[in-house]
Structures are given as C-alpha cells and as structure tokens.
Amino acid sequence: MQADRVREIFDRIAPVYDRLNDGLSLGQHRVWKQMTIKWSAAKPGDTCLDLCCGSGDLSLRLSHCVGDRGQVYGVDFSRELLAIAKTRHLEAYPRYPIQWVEADALQLPFEEGCFDAATMGYGLRNVTDIPQCLRELYRVLKPGAKAAILDFHRPSLDWMRTFQQWYLDRIVVPAAQNLGLTEEYAYITPSLERFPMGEQQVVLAQQAGFGLATHYPIAGGMMGVLVVTK
Secondary structure (H helix, E strand, O other): OOHHHHHHHHHHHHHHHHHHHHHHOOOOHHHHHHHHHHHHOOOOOOEEEEEOOOOOHHHHHHHHHHHHHOEEEEEEOOHHHHHHHHHHHHHHOOOOOEEEEEOEOOEOOOOOOOEEEEEEEOOHHHOOOHHHHHHHHHHHEEEEEEEEEEEEOOOOOHHHHHHHHHHHHHHHHHHHHHOOOHHHHOOHHHHHHHOOOHHHHHHHHHHOOOOEEEEEEEHHHOEEEEEEEO
16 A cells, blocks of 8 residues: 555544544553553653654653653654644643654654664554665664564464454444444555564564564464564
8 A cells, every 4th residue: 555545544544543443452452552662661761762653642651651851752644643642742741751753654854873762553564665664663773772563463363363354344344434434444454464474573673683573462463562672
C-alpha cells in the first residue's frame, strides 16, 4: 500500500482510533504498552522517541517514565492523530515535556545517535519499507540504546489464526462498519498477512545493524514485541 493511502486511512480513523484499539485488543493494549515501555529500558531524564505515535498513548506513558527532566518526541505522519495526541497531552499531562513531530518514519528529521530509548506501537506493520524504517531507528538511537516495537501478528498456531480471523471478521470489522469505516479497517487482514513473523523481524533488525534482537510473542502469538539494542 502506498504511503499516501496509509496516511489517508489513519487521518480518517483518528477520531475513533483509541476506541477501536480497545476492541481489537480485547482491552489489553494498555498492558502490552506498559510492557513495551519496560522493554525499552527508558528511565528518568532520558530523551526518548515514540515512533508512529498515533494518538499519543505510548508517548504519554513514556513521559511518565522519563519525568520532567526527560524529553519525549512523538512522531507520526498523520496530522489528525497528532492533533488528538496534542489535545490529550495538554488535558492530562501538560507538565511533562513532549514534542509532537509530523514526519515520515522512513526519513526521520533527527541527527544520528540522539535518543536514549525508543518505542513503536502498531507502526512497523504499516510502513511501506520495514528494512528502511529499522535502519532509521538504528541511526537515531545512541550506542547501547534499546527500542521496543509492539504490533499485531498472525499466530503460528492454526487454531489461534482461526480465532483471530473470526474476531476480526465478526467483531472488529462490524464495529468499524457501524462507525462508517468499513473500508479503512479492511486493510487489517492483508497487513497481517504480509507482516514478517517474529523470527523474520529479528533477521531484519540484525540486517539493519542492531547487535541484539529478540522477539517476544504475547497473547498467544496474536501480539508481539521486538526488542532491539544498538
């Protein structure tokens, strides 16, 4: 899928993005996001990147972790999602420093080696060039820094794949249809089919330059977190 098309989809779903994430994850995405932050090894005072930040959920959680002495950069190419993120920031945690940046994950507007840690939630599956995204992430991290990348996956077990597809077809898509977003959420199944499995993600991370890469399957393999170290 072309980058402009992906951007259009996320701009349109922005008003209901968080509500549908709740449905898609059975309400568990908050737990998975907290695990992602823990695996990123972000700590108070760090300068952190939240790539493909969407409506800012991970960015806000990162800001809690780094505190008022740290700095978080939330980056996304959807202007509508960034607008929601900015509003949530001002309403909930205005004292925590977060910079919201409209940018492409394949060409980040940051110098080499400027981040102590990074997170990415539900973004890697949607970029048009996964190897380039990983290379950019590697470039902007400091030596020894970690990144934790959370995303939906196709489970390896047949019965889990069957359950996941049933849930998408019978629960998620009808919910999107009720909100007038059938076409926008129809992209989920093909995006899962073409998304590299955990072991393939590890190989791609190593090819991008990361010295250490481990993929942790969660939720029966329907979710996973790729943890990489520069």
